[in-house]
Amino acid sequence: MSDWRDQTEPLVLKGQIKLPYTWSVGETGSRFLIALRDEQKILGNRCSNCDKVYVPPRKNCGFCFKEIGENDWVELGTEGIVKSYTVVHFESPLQPIKPPFAYALIQLDGADVSLMHLIKDNLDRLENGARVKAKFADNRKGDILDIERFEIIREEE
């Protein structure tokens, strides 16, 4: 049986959703990003109840729900350990660098949680446990890419 459906070419319309947006970073996040931009320092903050040190710093401890106070800021090292990584082989227009590159969860010295960031060089030497150091961007604007990437300084310890 043939009806009009079989005779009709299915049309597809092409469009794009593009939406200007401004995200408030918040007071806690602003202090973190300003320290990256102006001092090339990575700040975290500590829950005074469970002692967990967060990076990026938080308004409150997610586990204790306790507000993290103004005296609980800590300066973390710019070095840390790779806890997990993936080498990306596909392209996306949203990636700030060309593949192959790695995403890594990096536990900075002095922190209890891991920060997600990029590793580009020496991917053949990358493994969990590798020691890495932040490379700051020359032209810093107050965003997370003020840390341009992390670089491997030592293989697994």
Added chain:
Amino acid sequence: MEDIAIVGVAQTKYEARKYKETYYDMIYEVTKAALKDSGLSLEDIDNVITVSNDFFDGRTISSMAIGEAAGAHDKNISTVEGDGSFGAFYGAMRVLAGYRSTLVVAHGKGSEGDPRFITNAMFDPVYQRPLGIEAISAAALQANTYMTRYGISERQLAQISVKNLGNAKYNPNAHLAMDITVEDVINSPKVATPLKELDCSPVSDGAAAIIIANAEIAQKAKQPPIWIKAITHCSEAYFLGDRDLAVPKALQDAAQRAYKMAGIQDPRQEIDLVELYDAFSYMEPLWLEGMGFCAPGEGVKLTEQGVTALGGELPVNPSGGVLSSHAILVAGLARIIEATLQLRGQAGKRQVKSARTALAHGINGACGQSHCVWILGGA
């Protein structure tokens, strides 16, 4: 829990691209089919839950555009933005709250947008999105953590894809159904290490619907009621770096509470089959560990020993799972539907023998940030 049951189910075929149908068309198709399956009419349906995501639909308040497709023009309609298993949870709560019945519909047309953009948008706009991270790379970080923790190899995980894509041959709705080998998985193109193309689910177009009813409506329906013995959910931290990605804590919590609610003492003995959200091969063993079917790190052994095979002691994803069909937002609801068909004895060539109790599972958020666990029972 009071007696509430699943009395009608429907799914479309899952496909790479449904050129001919809008998502409205797909919802109309599954709504009609679920009513037909149940033998009920629209007058028996008190309210409707839709499941949708504005980014995937390319339209804000996207649920408002599909009410008429779900027969809801004169009904109370509400929406869940998340996996369909969570939408069905909300639907069940409405029946428990006094409605006689709820229709839950979920749709996904992943083909119309670009999942690299859309899943990037689930991450934090200040700290993570600028890195370009999206669902697949995030999952790869979890796979790396899990495999390193327990010394699990890529070859071991490849067996999950072999099993599930093979099971999909018996599921007429499946998007991918393939006879493949471990070698095929290992040699498939690298996506984000350790994940290769055949470790990853396809992005599918499709829709699904279920009708949840109280005992009065369940008696009126023509299908044997599939009773909801337990539903639980739990979630954990948003930032991946805050979580131990090798230990699905939220799932452990949800599963243990579900077993208690359903009166299950020994899940491995008392549950006859599992339909779980395996968006990537590593997820199946990791979620089985979280559900307490084996010790941490031992999930792949269940597949190596044949326990999870279609004819095994505990078949897992006899439908082919999410690895074979992944309509985003629909996939968790599809797990509930597949479990329902199994318990009715209507699963055709993928039917598990003497299936009396089933576990169905959905996830929401990156790397299983939250989990929804359903225990279903037949007559």
